[in-house]
């Protein structure tokens with residue numbers, strides 16, 4: 001590939017719609033390059049998927065090789081950040097523990113072999129071996145096929161990370177606008193020329209980045225750009241603080257659990273979102289408290305000592321997932337100056353996507369690691 005350095009910028013200004021992890025990470029990278037950046041968000045930063053994410057940093061199980069490589073680069077950037085902040089309560093690499101249900105869909109053996117073939121750090125454990133490697137798990141809940149422990153995995157608290165990145169963004173002269181409602185991309189003569197808020201604030205720019213999480217496919221469609229959309233409604237329950245030794249991220253058949261700053265835990269499960277959330281006619285959400293209680297009970301079963309868990313908050317909304325499951329990153333070729341970032345696993349990818357997308361936006365040079373993730377594959 002052509003080399004691009006911090007001095008190869010071909011633009012001097014950019015506007016980003018969305019202050020989730022993708023928008024903010026891209027914004028700070030562009031600002032580091034000396035580009036004048038404005039971010040428009042319809043409320044406080046991290047008020048979308050990034051504010052209610054399990055945020056497990058991983059490349060576990062099976063996926064395309066380019067996607068695996070991108071995720072590994074994503075984890076690499078977090079390791080660098082963790083080395084700079086060794087005592088951070090918002091970024092930990094305490095490993096991940098996974099097991100499957102005891103039925104004919106149990107894939108632990110296949111997943112373990114696949115991970116070994118990639119040299120992805122993985123240990124296959126029988127239930128009784130778990131306690132020796134990672135604390136806080138009730139081994140009785142682990143199915144007979146056993147578990148995989150991935151010592152290199154971790155988690156991040158995205159609101160904390162976004163807050164830190166925004167401090168740097170502001171210090172570099174970046175502008176964040178949060179009180180002007182929804183923004184839209186402005187296209188003139190077939191080219192993206194800036195963005196405008198609901199209140200009529202227009203910011204002209206050489207490049208526009210669409211990073212509005214679950215809203216990306218609908219907003220892209222407004223200018224005729226097709227992005228396959230598989231976004232489901234997701235639910236994240238935050239517990240009240242409690243003293244408990246669990247440190248790893250747990251992915252179990254009925255609940256995923258990750259530790260969070262302040263001794264709390266984040267809980268997530270697809271079935272709980274499917275059964276417990278109804279979308280009302282006006283688009284707001286109704287949450288079934290009995291399903292939330294069931295999710296807490298599932299968490300209690302897999303945590304050592306069956307702790308009493310209490311709900312502190314429940315986050316509901318779209319979990320951005322492209323139609324084919326792979327990230328959507330880069331330029332809309334049909335509309336010069338218009339870029340997009342839309343993906344699942346945006347926590348794992350947050351830092352690397354910001355870095356690579358900012359390079360592309362600033363220099364116009366395509367990065368080979370994004371070659372299979374272009375939006376035009378849906379056209």
Ligand SMILES: Cc1cc2nc3c(=O)[nH]c(=O)nc-3n(C[C@H](O)[C@H](O)[C@H](O)COP(=O)(O)OP(=O)(O)OC[C@H]3O[C@@H](n4cnc5c(N)ncnc54)[C@H](O)[C@@H]3O)c2cc1C
Nearest residue numbers: 018020021022042048049050053056183213345346347348
């Ligand atoms: C329950 C759950 C569990 C997850 N688990 C994991 C995991 O374990 N590991 C992992 O890596 N990833 C995980 N993810 C995915 C990850 O959290 C997301 O991919 C990531 O947060 C997406 O970031 P984003 O910046 O694209 O979107 P968002 O965080 O949604 O940010 C978009 C922002 O744009 C704003 N916005 C929208 N429309 C407009 C508009 N018109 N004008 C102005 N602003 C607008 C929104 O308010 C929002 O603040 C999970 C997500 C969820 C919901």
